[in-house]
Amino acid sequence: MADVLRLSGIRKSYGDLHALDVIDLTIPDNAYVSLLGPSGSGKTTLLRVIAGFEDPDQGSVALGGRPIDNVQAHRRGIGFVFQNFALFPHLSVARNIAYGLENREVGALTDRAAIRRRVGEMIELVGLAGLEDRGVAQISGGQRQRVALARTLVTEPRLVLLDEPLGALDANLRARMRAELRSIRERLGVTFLHVTGSESEALAMGDIVLVLDRGRIAQSADADTIYNRPAAPSVARFLNCYNLFEGTLSGADFVGPAGRFPTAGSPRLTGGKTAYAVRYDRIQVRPISSALATDEVGVEGAFIASEYSGAAVNSFFALDSGQVVEVETHLSHRPPAAYAPQERYGLVWKRDLALLFA
Template sequence: MSSVLQLNNVRKAFAGVPALVGIDAALAEDAYISLLGPSGSGKTTLLRIIAGFEQPDGGEILFSGKRIDGVAPHERGIGFVFQNFALFPHLSVAQNIAFGLENRVLDPVTDQKVVAARVRDMIALVGLSGLEDRATTQISGGQKQRVALARTLVTEPSMVLLDEPLGALDANLRTRMRGELRAIRERCGVTFLHVTGSETEALAMGDTVLVLDRGRIAQSADAGTLYSQPASADVARFLNCYNIFSGEVAGETFRSSVGNLPLGGQHHSAGQPAYAIRYDRVSIRPLGMPPAGDEVSIEGNFVASEYSGAAINSFFALDDGRVFEVETHLSHSAPEAYEEKGRYALAWKREDALVFT
């Protein structure tokens, strides 16, 4: 698959503090790309550099094969959807969408029949039919986001940048808009680069997920690979679904603060030594039940459980004081009731662990 955007050794610092440290990435044509990272990782800086709102200190940016660092934002053919939508409150839905067509610097559209036809098609595409004459102060958050997206798409960019596009919406609407954004992108056939700090959102949305950590691309992979095989303990931490122990490898065991954990599973050479086991790979058992020959087992005291609809997350205090989390999918069985401060065995298969050396 060919690339629409190529980043080569892109660097940026503010007042001598590095924000981006040698970013290399290739974004595929006609794809949904998620850019995931914690606050301060450089996500918005990278997005603004691609858009042209900031200039890099070094490196190069190629868009459709042509170098664009130094090119003005309105000449790049890249659309930008802001987190707060940035709509004009004094204009109607249709007038907001038409604004970019009528007022762009290059080739503004002056024929009102052409503008009306393009706006009408875009309104149908994003599901706003019937709201054309409504003021943007009289529509919902999800509808505002569709207006902002339509205003960008009507100018026919080759790529759209979305800065935390679901951040201003409530939880139910965020979930619904995920599917709608993907469907709109597929109908348009352009690449979306969606910046988010939510691991759930990044995994649900992206054909490819880029993980940004301290100004570097820590991993680029499809959602399934990222979830099952994070490239480092830091990436596993961002995914918020792994229990991670620090320590060191010694022979066939991993020495940690909760004891020696027998090795098995996948080994990765990345960063500081760590041992990771995903929340949903752990079984909770009565104390005294011996682990099978291919299992690892530790002990912990039950603290509390949280329901999240399809699953229940149970929290245990380990002997070193840390909290250990277990996720149980309720489709497997009815939820167990655990005794408060009761001691339990927490077991998992050796092969399910990830070891970073």
């Protein structure tokens, strides 16, 4: 698969803040790429450098094998969908979509019939038929999102950058727009680079998931690899589904404030500082009198509270070290257990389901 975008040695600082710290990255053509990271990790800065809104302090950007470092933003052939949509409030849906075709510097369309045809095709593609003459203040947030996407796609960019495009939508609409964005991208065969702070959104949408940590790419892989084999403790933390334990290795054991965990059989990963990770849904809650099997590891904790999220219940237990351990129980597996407040329970997992970073 050919690369549509290549970044080489990109650095960007604002005073003493290193927003981007040596970014080397290739993005394939015809792919949906999610860029995940917490606030302040450099996600939006990276998009702005790619789009040409910001100049890097160092490094180069190439699109389709052609350097574009000295090419102005509006001449790069890159589309940008802003989080706040950035629509023209005085124009109709159709006129918003047509604006880029009519006003671009190179190849502006003047043939009214051609403009109507292109805009009509895009309106059908994004599901806005019947709303062409509405003002953008007269349509819903999800429909405005589609207008912003259509306005970008109608100019046929090689790459589309989406800066948290679902952040302004309610939960139900976000879920629906995920599927629609993927479907639209697949029909057009263009690459989407979708920035988000939501781990579930990144994993659900990306053929490739990039995790950005303090201005560096911490991991680039498919969603299954990111979820099951995070490359570093920082990546596991961003995913918001792992209990992370601090400590050091002592022989074949991991030793920390939470206790001594035998590591034989636990996958070892090299990335970041030494840590031990267990996913929320890998832990069983048992009476403290229950014996451990030879392939199991366990700690004791006092029950604090549970949160119901529809498909699952997340329960929280305080260890003697003060750390809180989260346990996720999927309701499709078994009915939720009732735990007594402050009662002590055994928290048990299989050794081969834990990850050791060392």
